[in-house]
Amino acid sequence: MKPVAFGYARAETVEEAIDLLAEEGREASVIAGGLSLGAMLNMRLVRPRIVLDINRVPGLDTIVAANGVVTTGALVRQVDAFRDPTIASHVPLLAHALPHVGHYQTRSRGTLGGSVAHADPSAEIPLALVTLGGAVVLRAKGRTRRVPAADFFLGVLTTAREENELLVALEWPTRRPRTVYAFDEIAQRHGDFAIAAVAVAAEVVPDGTLGHLALGLGGIEDRPIRIETAGYAGRRADASLAEAIAEDAASRVVPIVDLQANADYRRQLVRVLGRRVLAAAFEDAVRGA
Template identity: 50%
Template structure:
């Protein structure tokens, strides 16, 4: 199929983009890399009258570490982030997850902010943002506001972003000394949507697990370590309770029962890896 007719705008500044978005209202959509929106346009799942392209705005193409955060602008592609020197030290969980995002060709176009704005429950970048306690910076013509990742995702393809706002940037906290991280997912083949994805973090006192692909949004839980810094003796019970809490449905890819078992097994594996790799 082909998309329904629309007007295309490539603004010169962010201010121009925000003004056009405010004027366009519900009939306007924002695009950066297009890896999520273009298929929806072609299938006519969305039919905007105006498409506003942010991809050429240099002020949204910044990727910088300062004040304890790695800030990723809306025009930064997944390939650019993955190629960043030092990403493994700055946000090791993101560095571990990005190779699982699509394929080389799609990562050259797809943006991190676009993945977060799309809010697919199986996507890796939203999962990492939730797992690390990151933030989403939203901006419209009149203000800028910051929303915690855990509060940003409301359901499948549904977020706290207002119609006149863009996801201006993402903020990932820089990894603390002595912390550990691990990521794994199960899919039909590499690059497909995850059946279950697990992102783990570990500090001197706690372990955390975030899961995607099961609930209607990425979801995280954490537990205190046992004395001596070992995994809690009742970890399997915690993972079982978390797996049931996430719910999940039967579909053409996997049953809810299978997804629960993946949460238990992959969850334990990544938590063990995160704990063992603390620097």
């Protein structure tokens, strides 16, 4: 179980990396943490002509809060994001999601950017990004573009990143007032990819009614999705509303299947986990409101 022969390029700057992608894009695989790519390379599922290593590119490991957005460089390791006070205070949903990502030994190396670029439908970091309405910053030779997370994930392992683009940063909207963030998931084993994951950002206004609500689901469809919930604004944020929203979500999803779970079960998890996470978030929010 050894990879095919591939060339290796170690970029020292972002410019070098995107120059190489301009040249080799189609045949290059970018390696950051390598937690997913490494396994696919070793199994010969991925057979690139060249592996582009961006781990030594300076400046891609920063976490910066400015103008209502926290920008995390592509190389921010999952463990560092989890320990970072800016993330904890400004992007609590991500902080809640990170302990569910892989294991101690993989979070040490795995990156936020790598998880997003890989686009596993069950991955927690993409779900948090979609739920918060964040964005992905892509750079190619001569241009930089921001793609809203909702448009970035196209399907299983498939994203809007063009072959000549490098994912350089993620943009996380900072926490909103009166908003409670919650995350939970159900996996067969501790640390496995979630069969279903639910991410919530719930704002409850002082009269106890729901303001803005973002409900994201991971592991359910072929990409992280956000459920349309605008119609629920103004309703009393309580357990029965949580149930109604979760039921609605369950009726709308078109679940994927795999060895772990069939479609009915995934839909059921949307129902039950959605209800539980929403209800807990509403309760917290009402208490804080």
